[in-house]
Amino acid sequence: MALCREPVARPTRLNLDSVNPPASPIVSFRSVSYHFGRNDIICNLSFDVEAGETLVLLGRSGTGKTTVLKLVNGLLLPSEGAVLVEGTPTTAWDPIRLRRRIGYVIQEAGLFPHLTVAENVGLVPRLEGRPQQDILRRVAGLLTQVELPPAEFAHRYPKELSGGQRQRIGVARALAADPPLLLFDEPFGALDPITRLELQRQFLALRRDLGKTAIFVTHDVREALLLATRVGLMHRGRLEILTTPSEFLRARGEEVRAFLACLDA
Amino acid sequence: MQSGLMSELLELTLEHVGLVAMAMAIATATAIPAGILLTRREALRRWVLGFANVMQTVPSLALFGFLIPLPFVGGIGKHTAILALVLYALLPILQNTLTGILGVDRAVRESAIAMGMTGRQLLWLVELPLAARTILAGVRVATVITIGTATIAAAIGGGGLGVFIFRGLASVDTTQILAGAAPAALIALAADKGLSWVEQKFWPG
Numbered sequence: 001m002a003l004c005r006e007p008v009a010r011p012t013r014l015n016l017d018s019v020n021p022p023a024s025p026i027v028s029f030r031s032v033s034y035h036f037g038r039n040d041i042i043c044n045l046s047f048d049v050e051a052g053e054t055l056v057l058l059g060r061s062g063t064g065k066t067t068v069l070k071l072v073n074g075l076l077l078p079s080e081g082a083v084l085v086e087g088t089p090t091t092a093w094d095p096i097r098l099r100r101r102i103g104y105v106i107q108e109a110g111l112f113p114h115l116t117v118a119e120n121v122g123l124v125p126r127l128e129g130r131p132q133q134d135i136l137r138r139v140a141g142l143l144t145q146v147e148l149p150p151a152e153f154a155h156r157y158p159k160e161l162s163g164g165q166r167q168r169i170g171v172a173r174a175l176a177a178d179p180p181l182l183l184f185d186e187p188f189g190a191l192d193p194i195t196r197l198e199l200q201r202q203f204l205a206l207r208r209d210l211g212k213t214a215i216f217v218t219h220d221v222r223e224a225l226l227l228a229t230r231v232g233l234m235h236r237g238r239l240e241i242l243t244t245p246s247e248f249l250r251a252r253g254e255e256v257r258a259f260l261a262c263l264d265a
Numbered sequence: 266m267q268s269g270l271m272s273e274l275l276e277l278t279l280e281h282v283g284l285v286a287m288a289m290a291i292a293t294a295t296a297i298p299a300g301i302l303l304t305r306r307e308a309l310r311r312w313v314l315g316f317a318n319v320m321q322t323v324p325s326l327a328l329f330g331f332l333i334p335l336p337f338v339g340g341i342g343k344h345t346a347i348l349a350l351v352l353y354a355l356l357p358i359l360q361n362t363l364t365g366i367l368g369v370d371r372a373v374r375e376s377a378i379a380m381g382m383t384g385r386q387l388l389w390l391v392e393l394p395l396a397a398r399t400i401l402a403g404v405r406v407a408t409v410i411t412i413g414t415a416t417i418a419a420a421i422g423g424g425g426l427g428v429f430i431f432r433g434l435a436s437v438d439t440t441q442i443l444a445g446a447a448p449a450a451l452i453a454l455a456a457d458k459g460l461s462w463v464e465q466k467f468w469p470g
Binding site for chain 1: 377
C-alpha cells in the first residue's frame with residue numbers, strides 16, 4: 001500500500017492557526033511522513049501544538065495515531081519532514097534528554113511489575129539523580145494528587161492494584177519529573193465505563209491545576225470531545241480535520257460523520 | 266579397606282564438586298553476557314544458538330574424546346574435562362537468558378525507553394531484574410546436567426566420582442559403581458533443591 005501517493009478524495013479542512021502558526025508551539029509537525037517498509041504510516045502531516053492545549057488525535061485503529069506520539073518523543077524518527085519539540089527537531093535532540101522532558105502514559109500503564117508504586121512513580125527523578133528526600137516528597141504529593149493515599153498505596157506492587165488505580169499511577173509517574181509535555185496513548189481504553197469517566201474527570205482537573213500541554217490519542221469520540229481543546233481526526237495516515245470540539249460536531253466528511261454516528265448509538 | 270573407600274569417596278566427591286563449580290562458573294560468566302548480547306543482535310542469535318544446540322547433541326563421551334587431540338585446549342586431564350562440561354552447560358543458560366529478557370512485556374520495555382532510560386539502565390533496572398528468575402532456572406538446569414555429565418570426565422583423566430564408576434564397570438563391581446553414582450545423584454538433588462530455594466526466596470511468584 002502506498003497511501004501517500006493516493007489522491008485525496010475529500011477536501012481537507014484545517015484550522016487556520018495550524019496553517020499560520022503563532023510564535024512558539026511546543027510541538028510542530030512540518031510535512032512529516034513516516035514509512036515502515038513499503039507502507040506509509042503517516043503522510044505529509046503538518047500541525048502545531050500550543051502551550052497549554054490538549055490536542056486529541058481521534059481515529060480508528062491503525063490510522064497512525066500512536067506513530068504520531070512516537071515521532072514526538074523520538075521513539076521513531078520521520079522518514080520525511082521534521083518534528084520540532086520546543087523549536088528543535090527531534091533528530092537534533094539527545095533522545096534521553098528529550099524523553100525525560102515528555103511524560104508518556106500508555107494503555108495498561110506499562111508499570112514495572114518488580115517495583116513498588118512509589119518506586120515506579122519516582123523512577124524518572126531517580127534517573128535524573130535527584131536527592132532521595134525530594135523524590136519521596138514528590139511521590140507522596142503526586143499520589144495524593146491522583147487520589148491514591150500514599151500511606152495505603154506507596155508500598156504496593158502493580159499487580160495488587162485495580163486497572164483504574166494502575167492507570168492513575170501511570171499518570172502520576174508521567175508527571176513525576178514535571179515535564180512540560182505529556183503524551184497519552186489510549187490510556188483509558190481498557191477500563192470499565194465508570195472508572196473511565198472518573199479518570200477523564202481527573203484528567204480535566206489535573207489540566208486545570210497544572211496547565212500542562214498534552215497530546216492524547218483515542219478512538220472514543222466521546223472521550224475526544226470531553227477532553228480536547230482541539231480534535232484532530234486521523235484517517236489513513238492523514239489529518240482529515242483539525243478543529244475545536246464544537247466545530248467538530250458541525251464538520252462534514254465521511255469519516256467525521258462515521259465518528260459522530262457513534263454519539264447517537 | 267572400608268576406611269580407604271571412605272576417604273577416597275570424600276576426595277573424589279570434592280574433586281567432582283570442584284569440576285562442576287569451575288565449569289559452571291565459566292559457563293555462567295560466558296553464557297549470561299552472551300545471552301544479553303544476543304538479545305541486541307538478532308542476526309547473530311541463530312548462529313550462536315545453533316552452535317550451542319549442536320554441542321548439546323554430541324554424545325558426551327564422544328565430545329570428551331573429540332577434545333583430546335586438540336592443541337592447547339585439549340589433551341588428557343582436568344582442563345579438557347572442564348571445557349567439555351562448559352560446552353554442555355552453555356545452552357540452557359544462554360537459552361534462558363534470551364527467553365527471560367525477550368519475554369519482558371513489550372509495554373514495560375517501551376515505557377522504560379519512553380521514560381528516557383539509557384540502554385544500560387533498561388538492562389540493569391528492568392530487563393535483568395525481570396529475567397532473573399528465568400536465568401537462574403537455566404543455571405539450575407545446567408548445574409544438574411553438569412553434575413551428571415561430570416562423571417564421564419574420569420574417562421579422560423579428569424577425576425571425580427566417575428573414577429568409581431569406570432573402575433566398577435571394568436571390574437564388574439556394583440559396589441564401586443554405586444559408590445560413584447549414588448553420591449553424584451545426591452549432589453545433583455541437593456543442587457537442584459538449593460537453587461530452587463534461592464529462586465523462591467529472592468524472586469517469589
